[in-house]
Amino acid sequence: MAAILxxxxxxxxxxxxxxxxxxxxxxxxVVSYLIYVERKVAGHMQARTGPNRVGPLxxxxxxxxxxxxxxxxxxxxxxxxxxxxxxxxxxxxxPALVSFSVVPVGPNFTVTDIxxxxxxxxxxxxxxxxxxxxxxxxxxxxxxxxxxxxxSAQMISYELALGLSTVGVLLIAGSLSxxxxxxxQEHVWFAVYQPVAFVIFMIAAFAxxxxxxxxxxxxxxxxxxxFHTEYSSxxxxxxxxxxxxxxxxxxxxxxxLFLGGWNGPWLPDSLKFLWFFLKLxxxxxxxxxxxxxYPRLRYDQLMNLGWKVLLxxxxxxxxxxxxxxxxxxxx
Amino acid sequence: MIAPALFAVFAAIAVVSAxxxxxxxxxxxSALFLVVTFCSLAGIxxxxxxxxxxxxxxIVYAGAIMVLFLFVIMYLNLGRxxxxxxxxxxxxxxxxxxxxxLLAAGVALFRHPWAAGPPAPPGPPVGNTQAIGLxxxxxxxxxxEVTSMLLLVAMVGVVVIARGRRxxxxxADLPPGAATGAEPxxxx
Amino acid sequence: xIPISWSLxxxxxxxxxxxxxxxxxxxxxxxxxxxxxxxNAANLAFVAFSRDMQSLDGQVFVFFVMTVAAAEVAVGLxxxxxxxxxxxxxxxxxxxxLKG
Numbered sequence: 001m002a003a004i005l006x007x008x009x010x011x012x013x014x015x016x017x018x019x020x021x022x023x024x025x026x027x028x029x030v031v032s033y034l035i036y037v038e039r040k041v042a043g044h045m046q047a048r049t050g051p052n053r054v055g056p057l058x059x060x061x062x063x064x065x066x067x068x069x070x071x072x073x074x075x076x077x078x079x080x081x082x083x084x085x086x087x088x089x090x091x092x093x094x095p096a097l098v099s100f101s102v103v104p105v106g107p108n109f110t111v112t113d114i115x116x117x118x119x120x121x122x123x124x125x126x127x128x129x130x131x132x133x134x135x136x137x138x139x140x141x142x143x144x145x146x147x148x149x150x151x152s153a154q155m156i157s158y159e160l161a162l163g164l165s166t167v168g169v170l171l172i173a174g175s176l177s178x179x180x181x182x183x184x185q186e187h188v189w190f191a192v193y194q195p196v197a198f199v200i201f202m203i204a205a206f207a208x209x210x211x212x213x214x215x216x217x218x219x220x221x222x223x224x225x226x227f228h229t230e231y232s233s234x235x236x237x238x239x240x241x242x243x244x245x246x247x248x249x250x251x252x253x254x255x256x257l258f259l260g261g262w263n264g265p266w267l268p269d270s271l272k273f274l275w276f277f278l279k280l281x282x283x284x285x286x287x288x289x290x291x292x293x294y295p296r297l298r299y300d301q302l303m304n305l306g307w308k309v310l311l312x313x314x315x316x317x318x319x320x321x322x323x324x325x326x327x328x329x330x331x
Numbered sequence: 332m333i334a335p336a337l338f339a340v341f342a343a344i345a346v347v348s349a350x351x352x353x354x355x356x357x358x359x360x361s362a363l364f365l366v367v368t369f370c371s372l373a374g375i376x377x378x379x380x381x382x383x384x385x386x387x388x389x390i391v392y393a394g395a396i397m398v399l400f401l402f403v404i405m406y407l408n409l410g411r412x413x414x415x416x417x418x419x420x421x422x423x424x425x426x427x428x429x430x431x432x433l434l435a436a437g438v439a440l441f442r443h444p445w446a447a448g449p450p451a452p453p454g455p456p457v458g459n460t461q462a463i464g465l466x467x468x469x470x471x472x473x474x475x476e477v478t479s480m481l482l483l484v485a486m487v488g489v490v491v492i493a494r495g496r497r498x499x500x501x502x503a504d505l506p507p508g509a510a511t512g513a514e515p516x517x518x519x
Numbered sequence: 520x521i522p523i524s525w526s527l528x529x530x531x532x533x534x535x536x537x538x539x540x541x542x543x544x545x546x547x548x549x550x551x552x553x554x555x556x557x558x559n560a561a562n563l564a565f566v567a568f569s570r571d572m573q574s575l576d577g578q579v580f581v582f583f584v585m586t587v588a589a590a591e592v593a594v595g596l597x598x599x600x601x602x603x604x605x606x607x608x609x610x611x612x613x614x615x616x617l618k619g
Contacts, residue, residue, distance in 0.1 A: 119386035126394025353540035426542030485590035
């Protein structure tokens, strides 16, 4: 037994596993209450009260929701491609969880700190397309297929802007490791140096997570429910879970890259993670706020914004950042 | 001890899913198995300490190229391939035979004693990504710039191909503009 | 440390699978996928040699191969889509005329 505990590889694997379990549980808890918060905020923005029947202030609503999802009848279309139909909801959740493994929550709490952390995030966000595209295709339903095709075009287009907006941060920090990037922001957040990149990143983040005003893949006014038209019960729940996990992950990355990560005044190192969670809460509220404020874009507007506005601006931002860094370095 | 085990697992996944790519009749399934192959190759690159290439493999191959494949398969609405008939069975037999001949040639080559050249002197100890970047912008600067031209040419070419032919072709019986979408053709 | 012969053997097997795919399939898209598989097999050999010789040039080559593959896929898929518009098939043995 002692020999097993002393093996560094196994010890690393053990602690990584423990951290994964902690993150998975925390994510599930946060997501279920995020749904509650979304409904509450939406209610108040529309001068209603939101859910308030189950438990005090409706706080037990998530439990009721989840129970309802589990006990609903599961419907699978006859002509669906069964295997891919079952696979798609799983694929919706995995990339978000994997990319959370490189997010530095606190000075001593990251699952792994790898020297290509940011690339891992970009890789996982590029894999996120599959869930929606395959879900839409395998349902064998025209609305679902249209939603799936829309999402693949949309997510590929905005991934470019997302990736290019992070280059400015890389130029300043000089590292792809997210922990190094956070440490480089000890005094000034990168959002101050890179305001344009931050705005582009946030816009692309809304598009990548298919949140309003970029929720064209599900656009209920035109496509019934888009890619998840044929999904029911817990499979539909998995898509929902995946969407919210993606929102949490991409907000965490935005905090890490632009808003100083765990950095903040007053607290000792061991409690710095509270700053991270405070910032996360603010960003999550921002996501909900935007959703209930802006109308959905038209498809051609979406493509124009992505290719003709965000992409050139992101490239210009890289050029300016590079020139300034070169100029400062030469003095 | 862990690295060879990981290599073996990823290699097994890669070979099995690569075989499935060419054995499955449904193009979507083939494409998905190819994604699995690419991801396990990315895992092998990580085991071989090529972190940058491993991540770029996922971003470029799994995240962009295969999505494009899926997009086209869905757009064309392809069903299962029909592969019956004597001619096709004959070709399949010959194809597998030639493949195995090629593999046998490879095995024969492996049986000869051989050794890779002497290892180059180790470079400065910098991160993998940083080292590749330095190399790209110094020794390989010209190929790198040529690559950007290649991408530009490919982009223009694709736009030209995708817009369809302008002279009246097989689609001449359609009303003007129908072949290229709603856009009216000025010089038709 | 993984012996280079393992990587090379895997690379050879993947390449042969790609060759067989090109020879036996008649769906142009699957043939295209098999070509991608062969390119990846070559990439694996590059990375294996780069590791064995302690030099990063191999990895730079992989980078270039990926760029070329991306360009190739974009053009190739556009051609296949156009072909499908003209002939309503993606089977290569049914596209046997030089005239469109």
